[in-house]
Amino acid sequence: MNSFISTSSKLFSLTRFLTPLALLALATTPGLALAQLGNQAITPSTVVIAEIGIISPASADILHSALNLATENQASALVIVLDTPGGLLESTRVMIREILNAPLPVIVWVGPKGARAASAGAFITMAAHIAAMAPATNIGAAHPIGIGNPLNKDEGDGKIAAQKALNDTLAMAESIAKARGRNVEFARSFVLASESITADEALANKVIDLMADSLDGLLAAVSGRSVTLASGKVVVLQVKDARIIRFEKSIRHRLLELVSDPNLFYLLFLAGIIGLGFELTHPGSILPGVAGAICMILALVAMSVLPINFGGLALLLVGIAMMVAELFVPSFGSLGIGGLIAFFLGSFLLVDPASGLGISIWTILPGALAIGGCLAFIGLITLKTIRSRIKSGQDGMIGLQGEAIQDFAGETGQIRVNGEIWAAELPGGQTARAGERVDVLRTVGLKLFVKKSV
Numbered sequence: 001m002n003s004f005i006s007t008s009s010k011l012f013s014l015t016r017f018l019t020p021l022a023l024l025a026l027a028t029t030p031g032l033a034l035a036q037l038g039n040q041a042i043t044p045s046t047v048v049i050a051e052i053g054i055i056s057p058a059s060a061d062i063l064h065s066a067l068n069l070a071t072e073n074q075a076s077a078l079v080i081v082l083d084t085p086g087g088l089l090e091s092t093r094v095m096i097r098e099i100l101n102a103p104l105p106v107i108v109w110v111g112p113k114g115a116r117a118a119s120a121g122a123f124i125t126m127a128a129h130i131a132a133m134a135p136a137t138n139i140g141a142a143h144p145i146g147i148g149n150p151l152n153k154d155e156g157d158g159k160i161a162a163q164k165a166l167n168d169t170l171a172m173a174e175s176i177a178k179a180r181g182r183n184v185e186f187a188r189s190f191v192l193a194s195e196s197i198t199a200d201e202a203l204a205n206k207v208i209d210l211m212a213d214s215l216d217g218l219l220a221a222v223s224g225r226s227v228t229l230a231s232g233k234v235v236v237l238q239v240k241d242a243r244i245i246r247f248e249k250s251i252r253h254r255l256l257e258l259v260s261d262p263n264l265f266y267l268l269f270l271a272g273i274i275g276l277g278f279e280l281t282h283p284g285s286i287l288p289g290v291a292g293a294i295c296m297i298l299a300l301v302a303m304s305v306l307p308i309n310f311g312g313l314a315l316l317l318v319g320i321a322m323m324v325a326e327l328f329v330p331s332f333g334s335l336g337i338g339g340l341i342a343f344f345l346g347s348f349l350l351v352d353p354a355s356g357l358g359i360s361i362w363t364i365l366p367g368a369l370a371i372g373g374c375l376a377f378i379g380l381i382t383l384k385t386i387r388s389r390i391k392s393g394q395d396g397m398i399g400l401q402g403e404a405i406q407d408f409a410g411e412t413g414q415i416r417v418n419g420e421i422w423a424a425e426l427p428g429g430q431t432a433r434a435g436e437r438v439d440v441l442r443t444v445g446l447k448l449f450v451k452k453s454v
Contacts, residue, residue, distance in 0.1 A: 045076040047219065047239050050247035052080055055087025055120040056305040058256030060094040066247040070104055076239050077105040077222075079215065080128070083112075086119025087260075088307060089144060089169065096127045096176065105129045105227045105235055109218050110137045110199070118142075122190050126176045129227040130237075131208040132218055133199035139207065140189075140196030144169045166191070183207050215244075256305060262351040263363040265302035270367045272296030273320060274374045281381075312349030319343030323375055343368060397422075397440050401453060408432045415450065424448045 050066035052059045063080070070078045099106045108125045110117040111134035117125045122142045125131045133139065144165045170191045177187035183206045189195040202208045209225075212218035223240040249257070259265060275292015279285055322339025329335060347364045402417035408426055415424045415438055425447055426432055437453035 045239050045242045046070075046073050046245060047077050047079055047242040048073065048075045048245045048247055049079045049081060049215065052082055052124075053084055053257060054260045055084055055091050055095065055124070056256065056260045057088070057091055058253055058260060058305065059084075059087070060091045060098075061256070062247070062249060062253055063095050063098050065250075065253075067098060067102055067104075067106075069245065069247055073245060075104060075245065076235075076242060077107055077237060078102070079218070080106065080108045080124070081215070082108055082110050082117055082121055082125060083115035084117060084119075084121040084124075086121060086142075088305065089120065089165075091305075092120040092123055093172070095124055096172075099124070099127045099129075100176075100179065101230045102129075103229065103231070105229070105237060107132065107218070107222060109212065109215065110134060110139060111212070111218075112214070113137065118196065122187075123173060123176060126173075126180060126182050126187060126207065128180070129229075130210070130222050130225065131180075131182070132210050132212050132221070133202060133208050134213060135199055135211060137199045138196050139199070139202050141194045142169070142173065142190040143192070143194040181206075256301075259298055259302035260305050262306060262359050265299055265306060266347065266350065266359045266363055266367060268295045268302065269299040270371050272299050274371060277324075278374070306351060308351065309349050312346045312351075314346070315342045316346030316350060319346055320371065320375075323372065340368075340372075343371075397443055397448060400440050402438050402440060402448075402450065404432045404434055404436045404438060406434050415448065417448070422446070422448045424450045426450055426452070 048066055048070040050062060052062060066078055066080075069075075099108075106128050107130045108117075108128035109132045110121070110125060111132075113134050113136040115134065115137045117133070117137070117139040118141045120142070122139050125133075125139060144162075170188060173187040173191050174184055176182075177184045186195075186197070186202075186205050186207050197205070197207070199208070199211055203211055210218075210221050212221050219239045219242055222237050224236065224238070226234050226236045228234050259268070272292050272295035275288045275290075275295060277292075279289030279292060282288075319339045319342030322335045322342060324339075326336035326339065344364065347359060347367070351358055397417060400417055402415040402422070402424070404424075405414050405416050405421065407413065408424075408431055411426050411430075413424055413426065413432060414421055416422075417440065423446065424438065426438070427449065430452060432438060432452055438450040439453050441449045441451055443449070
């Protein structure tokens with residue numbers, strides 16, 4: 001009994017000691033929890049930023065890689081800085097599919113000032129969860145081009161193919177605008193009338209959601225906005241003062257973007273033709289052939305990512321062939337002039353200028369001069385080789401000059417040509433004295449027929 005009383009007394013004393021500590025712990029626990037929540041609240045969110053130019057397989061790959069980077073870093077949003085003249089429709093569809101099904105908010109900002117979201121860029125901008133533009137930018141002009149037979153679009157299969165492409169693109173524009181709650185009529189006008197509007201007009205007509213001068217201003221402006229992802233999840237953006245991760249393009253991305261430039265593609269194509277042409281006419285040169293092959297391969301890679309007009313390509317090649325033929329066929333300039341006209345027409349039609357991806361006249365002119373000069377150089381060397389005289393044998397004696405080594409007895413005598421002594425005949429009653437110069441006219445057997453040098 002005494003043991004029980006003693007134990008109870010100790011427990012009571014321990015309880016009296018622990019009670020204040022327990023009360024203190026209970027009192028401070030909410031404070032600690034709030035402090036922890038406060039620390040989480042002030043932890044900056046992360047935003048991945050990627051820059052995209054011409055819409056091509058390279059830009060589609062860049063978008064895919066940027067989304068993966070954003071997902072790996074648990075980013076709050078992906079911001080696409082867009083400045084594009086347009087590009088391939090198929091690559092546009094791939095990018096739109098990526099944006100519409102993205103696991104995180106995608107913000108497209110057409111900027112900085114002076115940038116544009118033309119053609120394919122208009123669709124990508126409208127597909128974003130939040131679409132923004134900088135002042136002094138524009139969007140639109142999204143009529144599809146380069147579909148079907150480029151030389152016969154107004155009749156037959158060419159007309160049908162062009163109409164199918166137009167209807168398909170129009171349906172895509174309408175579906176994007178409806179999915180994002182944007183102005184459907186303006187989306188239609190981008191396609192049907194190739195209309196292009198300023199950033200102010202786009203904001204006023206609900207084509208975009210907001211305008212921002214800079215990326216910092218953009219992130220501040222979108223903070224607090226809610227977006228609905230493809231999964232149905234609603235996300236409230238808190239990206240003001242967010243930690244920025246810039247997507248760095250790989251060497252493959254940069255190479256594909258580089259060859260996607262129509263002007264560079266054109267120069268690579270001409271350099272390939274010049275290098276390979278020189279190697280074919282001068283076998284064994286090696287360096288021109290190797291350089292030409294590399295340039296031609298890069299040009300072929302560019303052709304896979306550019307909307308090439310094969311009618312224009314055919315005109316370009318025919319023009320070069322005609323200019324080459326002019327060097328060997330006596331056409332009195334008709335082949336050369338026709339080839340030059342075909343070359344220029346093919347250069348202008350190679351990539352349709354209406355797409356915003358046309359080749360500059362200041363690239364075509366130097367390119368034409370370069371290939372014309374190289375063809376003329378090759379032609380002159382070839383003609384010189386063809387017309388050069390044989391330097392060995394009796395036929396090589398014709399046209400050479402010799403010296404009489406004795407007075408001619410009547411019409412016959414001996415002359416020295418290239419250190420060799422030949423029997424010679426001087427027809428027409430002419431005479432020659434030792435030391436006088438004579439020219440070889442022709443050979444008969446081992447006898448040379450000569451005339452006195454003038």
